[in-house]
Amino acid sequence: MIAKPVPHACLRFDPKARGLREPPRSFYLRDTEVVARNLLGAWIARRWRGKWYGGRMVETEAYLGPGDAAAHSWKGRRTPRVAPMYRDGGHLYVFFVYGMHYCANVVTRPEGDAQAVLLRAAEGPDDCPERLLSGPAKLCAALGITVSDSGLDLLAAGRIRIFRGRGKRPRVGVTPRIGVDYAGEAARWPLRFFDLDSPSVSGRKSVN
DNA sequence: CACATGATCGCCT
DNA sequence: GGCGATCATGTGG
Numbered sequence: 386m387i388a389k390p391v392p393h394a395c396l397r398f399d400p401k402a403r404g405l406r407e408p409p410r411s412f413y414l415r416d417t418e419v420v421a422r423n424l425l426g427a428w429i430a431r432r433w434r435g436k437w438y439g440g441r442m443v444e445t446e447a448y449l450g451p452g453d454a455a456a457h458s459w460k461g462r463r464t465p466r467v468a469p470m471y472r473d474g475g476h477l478y479v480f481f482v483y484g485m486h487y488c489a490n491v492v493t494r495p496e497g498d499a500q501a502v503l504l505r506a507a508e509g510p511d512d513c514p515e516r517l518l519s520g521p522a523k524l525c526a527a528l529g530i531t532v533s534d535s536g537l538d539l540l541a542a543g544r545i546r547i548f549r550g551r552g553k554r555p556r557v558g559v560t561p562r563i564g565v566d567y568a569g570e571a572a573r574w575p576l577r578f579f580d581l582d583s584p585s586v587s588g589r590k591s592v593n
Numbered sequence: 594c595a596c597a598t599g600a601t602c603g604c605c606t
Numbered sequence: 607g608g609c610g611a612t613c614a615t616g617t618g619g
Binding site: 594600603605 | 608609610612616618619
């Protein structure tokens with residue numbers, strides 16, 4: 386088995402007790418960079434055996450669709466794997482990579498415009514290891530997210546949801562995206578966003 | 594700290 | 607048949 390869809394125990398939290406609420410569909414239909422920025426501070430949550438597990442997102446990347454050489458939907462590529470990217474905003478797109486890892490994206494824009502935001506890192510609730518969710522594959526592993534979750538509607542009251550952040554907005558840092566050096570000019574586009582004050586972001590905190 | 598490398602396999606050409 | 611939206615580990619400075 387490559388990854389058991391079992392969330393890490395320390396990620397348990399209660400969205401209701403924290404007063405968290407879900408954004409409307411329109412939140413996800415906007416410009417992808419805006420969504421990527423606004424997802425910082427929001428909570429990614431997964432229900433397992435009736436309980437909720439999750440973390441506060443601190444790092445995201447925007448993937449801009451057919452014109453973006455780093456995006457799976459580059460040049461309008463449309464295969465069964467990528468199909469969820471073509472749904473309307475608010476769906477989940479999960480893919481399998483490097484033979485052993487999963488990465489999760491939130492689809493943005495209206496149906497047919499295949500853009501998405503990669504969830505790169507989050508902070509768990511109190512008493513979690515600081516870097517448990519620091520990286521797209523680590524985030525999926527710790528929450529137990531796999532390809533079987535790809536295509537889920539985040540607004541369908543299902544097992545994976547996103548809740549709006551509360552309190553002050555994070556200070557946002559911007560750099561090029563990670564791991565897309567093959568994408569030519571697009572590899573240098575400043576589409577990675579992260580919480581400057583979080584110790585849980587993956588990799589570099591500045592350009593270079 | 595900064596690289597370099599191996600693991601491992603589904604997907605697309 | 608080649609390679610990837612990664613990670614952990616190992617080496618060297």
